[in-house]
Amino acid sequence: MHNANLVIFDCDGVLVDTEPLTNRVLAQTVSEAGWEIDTQYSVTHFKGRNLKDIHQDVEDKLGFKVPDLLDTYRTRMYEALQSDPVPAIEGIHELLDLLDDHHSAPQHRCVATNAPIKKATITLTGSKLINRFPHPQDPTQFAMFSAYQINKWKPDPALFLHAASVMGHDPEDTIVVEDSVSGVEAARNASMRVIGLATLTPADTLREAGATQIVESHQELIDQLSAAL
Ligand SMILES: [Mg+2]
Numbered sequence: 166m167h168n169a170n171l172v173i174f175d176c177d178g179v180l181v182d183t184e185p186l187t188n189r190v191l192a193q194t195v196s197e198a199g200w201e202i203d204t205q206y207s208v209t210h211f212k213g214r215n216l217k218d219i220h221q222d223v224e225d226k227l228g229f230k231v232p233d234l235l236d237t238y239r240t241r242m243y244e245a246l247q248s249d250p251v252p253a254i255e256g257i258h259e260l261l262d263l264l265d266d267h268h269s270a271p272q273h274r275c276v277a278t279n280a281p282i283k284k285a286t287i288t289l290t291g292s293k294l295i296n297r298f299p300h301p302q303d304p305t306q307f308a309m310f311s312a313y314q315i316n317k318w319k320p321d322p323a324l325f326l327h328a329a330s331v332m333g334h335d336p337e338d339t340i341v342v343e344d345s346v347s348g349v350e351a352a353r354n355a356s357m358r359v360i361g362l363a364t365l366t367p368a369d370t371l372r373e374a375g376a377t378q379i380v381e382s383h384q385e386l387i388d389q390l391s392a393a394l
Pocket of ligand 1 (some may be wrong): 178343
């Protein structure tokens with residue numbers, strides 16, 4: 166297996182510790198609509214997926230329309246993120262330090278998320294990570310790619326293929342770091358290697374989704390990425 170020249174990071178759950186907060190808000194909002202779920206259910210069934218698909222799941226379950234569900238969720242989610250900035254996931258700054266020192270120039274990494282750029286900008290700014298993803302061609306931008314920019318969401322491979330193309334790399338030279346089933350599937354659908362970070366989602370679940378390797382901590386991730394680059 167040859168070395169990877171580009172690392173694509175998922176944002177939520179890989180770089181920033183947003184998932185406990187966002188799944189708590191989502192579970193609360195869905196419960197108020199009439200389907201009683203808790204945060205763990207949301208993590209297991211909704212994490213990493215496109216909100217439109219989650220909305221459809223909720224309406225299918227309830228048997229009636231909930232037209233304001235996503236607006237209510239987004240309003241509450243942004244309020245919570247603004248009032249209580251989420252931290253970087255433990256170990257991620259050290260990992261990026263290592264990439265800086267090691268093989269990979271800054272232009273060889275980017276962020277690709279199913280979430281809007283607005284959310285990624287808020288969370289990556291609050292966790293002081295945003296400056297670590299400079300855009301390779303445009304110094305006024307950061308190397309962040311959102312599914313909302315192309316209207317294709319993971320597990321569709323389009324977002325990762327788009328990100329690699331803009332960054333100037335082929336899929337076979339790319340390695341993806343993902344913590345959700347939909348993201349692992351998207352990377353495999355794009356013919357990219359993918360390291361599954363099994364923190365909230367169990368290792369076996371990510372392995373079944375097609376993860377090339379599994380790690381359970383950022384220390385293990387540092388070791389695996391060092392070997393792959
Ligand atoms: Mg994620």
